[in-house]
Amino acid sequence: MAEEKSDIVLEREYVIPLRRKWLKVPKYKRANKAIKSIKEFLARHMRVEERDLRKVKINKFLNQEIWFRGIKKPPARIKVKVKKLKNGDVYAELAEIPEKIKWDIERDKRKEADAGAKKSAEAEKKAEEKPEEEKEEAKEKDKVEKEKSTVEAGLKKAKIAAHEIKHEVGGKKKDVIAHRMALKK
Numbered sequence: 001m002a003e004e005k006s007d008i009v010l011e012r013e014y015v016i017p018l019r020r021k022w023l024k025v026p027k028y029k030r031a032n033k034a035i036k037s038i039k040e041f042l043a044r045h046m047r048v049e050e051r052d053l054r055k056v057k058i059n060k061f062l063n064q065e066i067w068f069r070g071i072k073k074p075p076a077r078i079k080v081k082v083k084k085l086k087n088g089d090v091y092a093e094l095a096e097i098p099e100k101i102k103w104d105i106e107r108d109k110r111k112e113a114d115a116g117a118k119k120s121a122e123a124e125k126k127a128e129e130k131p132e133e134e135k136e137e138a139k140e141k142d143k144v145e146k147e148k149s150t151v152e153a154g155l156k157k158a159k160i161a162a163h164e165i166k167h168e169v170g171g172k173k174k175d176v177i178a179h180r181m182a183l184k185k
C-alpha cells in the first residue's frame with residue numbers, strides 16, 4: 001500500500017455487518033462471501049466508480065481476520081479503516097489490530113530492512129569480485145565456443161563426404177551406409 005498523505009481523499013471507519021450476507025450461502029463458501037460483501041459495502045459507501053470491486057483492496061491482516069476461524073465461520077461483523085485515493089482506489093485495513101499482529105508487522109519491517117542491508121553488502125562484494133570472475137567466465141566461454149566450432153566443422157565435413165558418396169554410388173540403401181561411414185570418420 002504505497003500511498004502518501006497527499007493522495008488520500010477520504011478516510012473513514014466502518015463496522016461492516018457480515019452475518020446476513022454469509023448466512024445465505026453454503027458453509028463451504030462463507031469466508032469468500034464475507035470478503036466479497038466487504039468489498040461490495042465499501043464500493044457502495046466510498047462511492048467507487050461503477051461499484052468496481054477490483055478497485056477495493058483489502059489488507060492482508062483484514063483478510064486473515066476473516067479467515068481466522070476457517071471458511072465455515074467468519075466473523076459476524078468487523079471494524080475497518082478505509083482510505084480512498086485520488087485515483088479512485090479504496091484500501092481497507094483492520095481498525096483494531098491486536099498487539100501480536102502489530103509486533104508481527106514491526107518484525108517484518110525489521111526483516112526487510114536487514115535483508116536490504118545484506119543484499120547491498122553482497123552487491124558490493126560481488127562488484128569487487130566481478131573482474132576476476134568475468135575473466136574466468138570469458139575463458140570458459142571461449143573454450144566452449146572452440147569445442148562447438150570444431151564439432152560443427154566435423155559434422156559439416158561428414159555431411160559433405162556423405163553427400164559426395166551418395167552421388168557417386170547412388171541408391172537408397174547405399175546412401176544410408178555411406179552416411180554412416182562418413183560419420184564414423
